[in-house]
Structures are given as C-alpha cells and as structure tokens.
Amino acid sequence: MSERVVAAIDQGTTSTRCLLFNRAGRMLAVAQREHRQHYPRPGLVEHDAAEIWRNVTRVVPAALKSAGLTPDDIVALGIANQRETTVIWNRHTGAPLARAITWQDTRTDGIVARLVEDGHAPLIKEICGLSPATYFAGPRLRWLLDHVPGAREGAEAGDVLFGTMESWLIWRLTGRHVTDVTNASRTMLMDVRTLEWSDELLAILRVPRRMLPEIRPNAEVYGTCSTVLPGVPVAGALGDQQAALVGQVCFSPGEVKCTYGTGAFLLMNTGTRLAESTHGLIPTVGYLFDDKPVYALEGAIAVTGSLVQWFRDSLGMIGTAAQIETLASSVPDNGGCYIVPAFSGLYSPRWHPEARGVMVGLTSFINRGHLARAVLEATGWQTREVVDAMNADSGVPVTRLKVDGGMTANHLLMQFVADVLDVPVERPLGSEAVSLGAAYAAGLAVGYWPDLEVLRSNWHRAAAWEPAMDDELRRREHENWGRAVNRSYGWVQSPAEE
Amino acid sequence: MPGSIQSIERAAAVLRLLGSTGRPLGLNELAAALDLPRPTAHGIVRTLREVGFVEQDPASARYRLGSALRELGRGGWDWHDLRARAMNWADSLAGSTGLAVHLGVADGGAVRLVHHVFRPDGSPQRIRTGEEQPLHATALGKCLLAFAPIATPPARDLDLQPWTGRTCVTVAALEAQLALARRRGWATDTGEYESGVGGAAAPLRASGGIVVAALGVVGPVEDLYGLGGELRPWLAEQLVAAAREISAALVAGP
Numbered sequence: 001m002s003e004r005v006v007a008a009i010d011q012g013t014t015s016t017r018c019l020l021f022n023r024a025g026r027m028l029a030v031a032q033r034e035h036r037q038h039y040p041r042p043g044l045v046e047h048d049a050a051e052i053w054r055n056v057t058r059v060v061p062a063a064l065k066s067a068g069l070t071p072d073d074i075v076a077l078g079i080a081n082q083r084e085t086t087v088i089w090n091r092h093t094g095a096p097l098a099r100a101i102t103w104q105d106t107r108t109d110g111i112v113a114r115l116v117e118d119g120h121a122p123l124i125k126e127i128c129g130l131s132p133a134t135y136f137a138g139p140r141l142r143w144l145l146d147h148v149p150g151a152r153e154g155a156e157a158g159d160v161l162f163g164t165m166e167s168w169l170i171w172r173l174t175g176r177h178v179t180d181v182t183n184a185s186r187t188m189l190m191d192v193r194t195l196e197w198s199d200e201l202l203a204i205l206r207v208p209r210r211m212l213p214e215i216r217p218n219a220e221v222y223g224t225c226s227t228v229l230p231g232v233p234v235a236g237a238l239g240d241q242q243a244a245l246v247g248q249v250c251f252s253p254g255e256v257k258c259t260y261g262t263g264a265f266l267l268m269n270t271g272t273r274l275a276e277s278t279h280g281l282i283p284t285v286g287y288l289f290d291d292k293p294v295y296a297l298e299g300a301i302a303v304t305g306s307l308v309q310w311f312r313d314s315l316g317m318i319g320t321a322a323q324i325e326t327l328a329s330s331v332p333d334n335g336g337c338y339i340v341p342a343f344s345g346l347y348s349p350r351w352h353p354e355a356r357g358v359m360v361g362l363t364s365f366i367n368r369g370h371l372a373r374a375v376l377e378a379t380g381w382q383t384r385e386v387v388d389a390m391n392a393d394s395g396v397p398v399t400r401l402k403v404d405g406g407m408t409a410n411h412l413l414m415q416f417v418a419d420v421l422d423v424p425v426e427r428p429l430g431s432e433a434v435s436l437g438a439a440y441a442a443g444l445a446v447g448y449w450p451d452l453e454v455l456r457s458n459w460h461r462a463a464a465w466e467p468a469m470d471d472e473l474r475r476r477e478h479e480n481w482g483r484a485v486n487r488s489y490g491w492v493q494s495p496a497e498e
Numbered sequence: 499m500p501g502s503i504q505s506i507e508r509a510a511a512v513l514r515l516l517g518s519t520g521r522p523l524g525l526n527e528l529a530a531a532l533d534l535p536r537p538t539a540h541g542i543v544r545t546l547r548e549v550g551f552v553e554q555d556p557a558s559a560r561y562r563l564g565s566a567l568r569e570l571g572r573g574g575w576d577w578h579d580l581r582a583r584a585m586n587w588a589d590s591l592a593g594s595t596g597l598a599v600h601l602g603v604a605d606g607g608a609v610r611l612v613h614h615v616f617r618p619d620g621s622p623q624r625i626r627t628g629e630e631q632p633l634h635a636t637a638l639g640k641c642l643l644a645f646a647p648i649a650t651p652p653a654r655d656l657d658l659q660p661w662t663g664r665t666c667v668t669v670a671a672l673e674a675q676l677a678l679a680r681r682r683g684w685a686t687d688t689g690e691y692e693s694g695v696g697g698a699a700a701p702l703r704a705s706g707g708i709v710v711a712a713l714g715v716v717g718p719v720e721d722l723y724g725l726g727g728e729l730r731p732w733l734a735e736q737l738v739a740a741a742r743e744i745s746a747a748l749v750a751g752p
Binding site for chain 1 (some may be wrong): 532576577578579581582585586589590592614615616617618619623624625627628677
C-alpha cells in the first residue's frame with residue numbers, strides 16, 4: 001500500500017477504538033475494545049484509566065494489522081475522547097491514584113450546590129461560560145483532591161497530575177502533559193476568552209495549578225509517540241462532540257450537527273463570537289486550529305438511544321434496537337401517546353433535574369406499536385426543542401441538520417426529525433464523524449490535508465430526508481409534546497427520594 | 499416407508515432438554531439425562547453448535563440453546579436489522595464505486611428497498627427506502643429470483659411488463675439471465691427498469707447460506723458496463739466483496 005493514512009483513537013464511554021482514514025476521509029480499518037463500567041453506588045460511574053490505556057495499546061496494532069499497515073504508514077495520530085471524565089495519576093509511576101470519575105457520575109452534587117450557595121455561580125459563568133453543574137470536570141477534580149489519600153499533597157508537591165482522557169493518553173504516548181482547548185473548556189476551570197486556566201476559578205475550586213496540563217490548540221504536534229506507534233506524531237485532540245463538529249465539516253457559522261448515540265448532542269458553529277445562551281444551551285469552544293478559536297453552542301439531550309435500549313432490555317418489547325422501526329411502522333401514528341424520557345431529569349434546553357419520565361395519553365387503544373412510535377418521537381421533539389433554543393440564541397435559523405451516529409440507521413426517525421424541525425436532515429457517507437474529526441485535526445497539523453476546503457470536499461451526502469408534515473399537524477403535535485413534558489416536572493420532591 | 503432417523507430424534511431430545519432448564523448444561527449431565535454414551539452426546543451437541551442451534555459458554559464449557567434457534571420462529575430477517583448490519587459496508591461500497599447502493603428484499607412478488615445510499619457526487623437525490631420495484635426488471639429482483647427461489651414466485655408466474663425497450667419480456671430470456679447470474683454470482687440490469695439506469699446485485703446470505711436480501715449498485719449504464727456490455731470487473735469485485743462482508747455480519751448473529 002503506497003498511500004499513508006491518519007490514525008484516530010476514539011476513547012468513548014463504553015469502548016476504545018482505533019480507526020484509520022485515507023486522504024479521501026474513507027475509513028480503512030477499525031478495531032475496538034470495551035472497558036469495564038464500575039458502579040460503586042447509585043449515581044457513581046467509574047472507569048479504570050489503566051485498563052483504558054491497555055486497550056489503546058491493543059486496538060491500535062489490531063487496526064494496523066487488519067489494514068495490513070505498519071507504524072511507518074501512519075502520518076499522524078488524533079484523539080477524540082469522552083468529555084469531562086476525570087483522572088489523576090502519579091507522574092513518576094504512571095499509576096492512576098483512583099479510578100477515573102466519568103461524566104455520568106453525580107457525586108459532585110454537594111460540591112456544586114455549595115458553589116452556588118456561596119454565591120460563586122455568576123463569577124464562574126462570567127469566566128468559563130458555564131453554570132456550575134455536576135456535568136463538568138472541575139468539581140470532580142476537587143472531589144478527588146478532597147477524598148483520595150495523598151492526592152492534594154502530591155498535587156501541591158508536583159507529583160500528581162490531572163487530566164481528562166485525551167490528556168492521560170497523550171501523556172502515556174509522548175510523556176508530555178497537555179490538554180486541548182475543547183476538553184479544557186469543559187472543566188469549569190478555563191477562561192473561555194483567554195483560553196488559559198483561570199486563577200480565580202482555581203482558587204474557588206481549590207485546585208493547585210501545578211497539576212494542570214498545558215492548554216494547547218486542537219491541531220498541532222503535541223509530541224511523538226515513544227510507544228504503540230513509535231515515531232508517529234500525536235497531532236490532534238478534541239472532545240468527542242467537538243470532533244464530530246469537525247468531522248461533519250461544520251466550519252461556517254450557523255452550521256449544526258447532531259450526533260445520535262446513547263444521548264444526543266447538537267453543536268452549532270457560532271464563529272469567532274462566544275454566543276451567550278439565554279435559552280438553556282452551553283456555550284463552548286468548537287475548535288482552535290490557528291490563532292482564533294471558533295465557538296459553538298451545545299445542546300445536550302440525556303436520553304435518546306438509551307430510551308430504545310430501555311424499550312428493548314427493560315421492557316422486552318423488541319429483540320434488537322433496529323426492530324423498533326419495524327414495530328413503529330406497524331401503526332400510522334402515535335395514537336395519542338407520548339413518552340417523556342426524563343430518566344435523569346431533563347437536560348438542554350429545559351434543565352429540570354427534578355423531572356422524571358412519564359408516559360401519557362394512554363387508552364385501551366394504545367398498543368406496542370404506538371409506544372414504539374412515542375419512543376422515537378421523543379427523540380424528534382427533544383431535537384426540536386434544542387434547535388428552537390439555538391435559533392433563539394444565535395439569531396441564525398437552522399436551515400438543515402447534519403446527523404451522525406447509530407440512530408441514523410432508523411429512517412422512520414430521521415424522517416420524523418425532518419418533519420418536526422421543518423428542515424432537511426442529512427446523513428454523510430460513513431457515520432464515524434467523531435473519529436474522522438480527530439483524524440482531520442491531526443492531518444491538518446502535519447499538512448496531510450492542506451486546509452478546511454479540502455475537508456469540506458470530502459463530505460458526501462449519503463441520505464437526505466425532506467420535511468413532509470402538514471403544518472397544522474406539526475403545531476398540534478408540538479403542543480401535545482409540550483403538555484406531556486409539563487407533566488414530568490416536579491416529580492422528585494427532595495434529594496432523599498433519589 | 500423408512501423408519502425414523504435415530505440421530506435426529508436424539509438431536510431433538512438434546513434441544514428439548516436444553517430448552518427445559520433455566521441453566522446451561524454440561525456434557526456429562528446431557529449424556530446422563532438422555533442415557534447416551536458420552537462420545538455420542540458430544541457428537542450431537544457439537545453438530546448442533548456448528549449449525550448455531552446450540553451455544554457453548556466459553557468459560558464453563560456448558561451448553562445452552564443457540565440464537566439461530568430463536569430466529570427460526572421469527573419468520574426471517576427483520577428488514578431493519580438487515581439495514582443496521584449492512585449500513586457501514588453499504589456506505590463503503592458507495593464510497594469506493596461512486597455509485598448509489600440499494601438493499602432489497604423479496605416482498606409479495608416484488609422487491610422492497612430497505613436501504614438506499616446516495617451516489618456520492620452531491621447531485622440532488624431522493625431517498626427511495628420503502629419503494630417497490632419489479633423482480634424481472636431490476637438487478638436486485640433478478641438476484642433474488644436467481645438465489646432466493648423459495649422467497650420469490652417462479653419466473654413463469656411473473657407479469658413481465660416491458661418497463662423499457664431492454665426489459666426481459668419472455669420467460670425463456672429471463673430464465674437464461676437467472677442461470678447466468680447463478681453462474682457468475684451476481685445479477686445485472688442494463689437499463690431494463692429505468693432507461694439509461696443500470697444496476698448489478700449480489701446476494702446476502704445468512705446462517706445456513708440462505709439468501710435473505712440482495713445488495714446492488716445503481717448508476718448510469720455506461721458507468722457500470724463497458725462497450726461490450728459486460729459489468730466492469732473491478733465493480734463486480736467490489737460488489738461481491740461488500741456482499742461477502744455483510745453476509746459474514748449476518749452469520750455472526752445478534
């Protein structure tokens with residue numbers, strides 16, 4: 001094989017994967033290993049960072065082998081990672097001091113509540129753009145410093161380092177302690193305008209500056225691999241959702257992508273302007289390739305694909321996730337039934353942590369097919385609410401939605417999304433937008449791809465769904481959905497009920 | 499009338515036994531419960547494992563009913579499972595050939611499109627999933643007629659409507675094309691359904707080699723077929739390779 005390729009590591013919530021891409025952006029090989037999920041108590045979800053590192057050392061050679069390539073054929077390595085998952089390790093031994101606390105873990109609710117009680121929320125929001133929430137990495141780091149024996153002393157002495165997963169992997173691969181702006185923007189510790197650690201925020205969260213990685217752009221040579229891919233530059237890193245924004249080549253202000261997985265994440269490019277959100281979205285760094293950061297507005301929906309999994313595994317209504325389309329196609333509409341999947345409260349744009357799931361409109365007419373429809377429609381309406389918030393916050397109406405992720409295999413759902421948004425929904429060829437984005441960043445850094453225009457020309461439409469719903473029907477169904485959501489509010493009355 | 503076949507009776511007894519307990523069974527338990535010598539029980543259970551009717555837990559080496567057995571009662575492959583399994587390879591085939599990709603199944607004497615990947619050239623296209631197409635005039639249809647005779651009507655029962663000047667309108671001509679398709683491993687369409695639009699399709703095989711769907715590429719006739727009217731060899735190679743990969747994914751089980 002004459003053409004050299006770019007490797008991407010996608011360090012995700014359930015697995016670590018290595019993918020290889022050629023100059024046309026086509027995937028040549030993929031290898032994957034799942035890692036263990038540790039649930040010490042309800043609400044706590046941990047990963048073993050050492051296990052994840054071991055998986056990296058296995059999936060990369062496996063991907064090379066399946067493509068018949070050697071490390072010499074790899075021009076650069078890029079990394080995309082599950083965001084906000086927090087690890088601390090000893091810089092001398094390379095051993096994590098504790099299991100990594102993942103992004104789904106809610107143990108920091110006490111820390112976050114205290115930040116708000118102490119009146120820090122306005123300053124935090126002013127500096128890093130984020131309202132304090134258990135979702136972000138900074139409070140997790142504080143928890144580790146407070147609870148892991150030796151962590152604080154080690155950090156102050158310069159022996160203990162902090163990182164999100166990309167930082168941990170780059171350190172293992174190259175020995176350099178860096179993070180990228182997109183991951184740093186999710187810590188609640190970075191000044192979103194200067195793109196530097198904020199001394200004020202470090203003081204509020206009592207984090208020693210010595211333990212933090214250096215914040216770097218998304219596309220530059222961070223270092224050279226001394227192991228796994230010896231001699232190959234690590235040249236790109238992005239949080240997974242920002243990576244998908246790049247993989248979907250959303251390089252112009254107003255362009256939006258939605259990645260449908262366990263949850264769904266919409267990101268809108270807002271250009272070099274940091275858009276304030278007054279409608280429940282999260283302003284974040286989209287990517288930084290040269291000197292000017294490109295910002296994004298993010299809408300996070302907690303439960304989309306996981307509702308289908310629940311329908312399959314907990315209710316046993318279907319044998320596989322794909323079969324929900326078969327069941328939903330057995331009826332012409334939802335029969336008046338709506339499911340609001342507020343399993344862990346509602347995220348963007350409503351932010352109602354006390355809400356819980358409801359199923360409304362039940363009559364003896366409702367059968368399994370109607371429930372399957374209601375499951376899929378919940379994803380459609382949640383997408384609509386985030387898009388409405390984006391339109392309101394950005395002033396730039398969304399005119400089409402680029403989608404990726406596993407649920408794009410469901411054509412009934414994609415048509416419904418187009419119908420309720422009243423804009424075309426488009427799927428690119430190859431649904432690996434996250435990994436492709438990491439590969440693009442690394443390839444840009446080493447000149448494998450000259451510029452963003454070339455990347456744009458790699459994007460090909462594989463399918464498009466045009467809106468076809470009657471306006472009056474859309475209006476009525478939207479109103480019904482809104483009434484259903486109202487019934488999910490206020491269910492959890494005190495934390496003791498959790 | 500010959501008597502019943504003992505090994506099939508014994509295999510049925512093994513399956514009934516495995517289905518009757520809530521836990522996997524070891525070889526010794528199986529042999530003892532059925533009053534069979536250990537080597538005989540082992541031979542039966544190993545054969546059942548090879549056809550997918552029994553699974554063996556890798557850690558304990560105990561046996562339980564296999565997933566292929568559960569699929570038996572389901573009336574064939576779910577269309578959306580087929581699409582989910584095929585999606586990555588269908589994208590990859592569209593990328594490597596520059597052609598649109600269709601996935602079709604036999605449904606009530608016609609082809610039903612269960613998946614469609616656009617031709618990756620940026621041209622305006624409409625998603626055709628769910629569309630019905632004639633068996634005798636499309637590559638997908640002829641592929642299903644040739645390789646899935648149980649799921650499709652015999653050629654003599656089809657309405658051989660002439661869609662274009664090139665459509666096969668006699669049973670003899672159609673039979674000859676199906677025989678050629680069986681020999682080559684793929685079926686063709688040289689503008690027989692839509693004028694100027696050609697196709698080629700190869701079968702997707704699930705467990706036991708049973709053809710459950712057809713995978714096809716679609717594009718301008720001249721892009722698919724050279725001057726001699728033969729499918730370009732590199733296209734045939736890509737199509738058959740993608741069909742083989744998807745078939746492997748279907749056999750691998752859920």
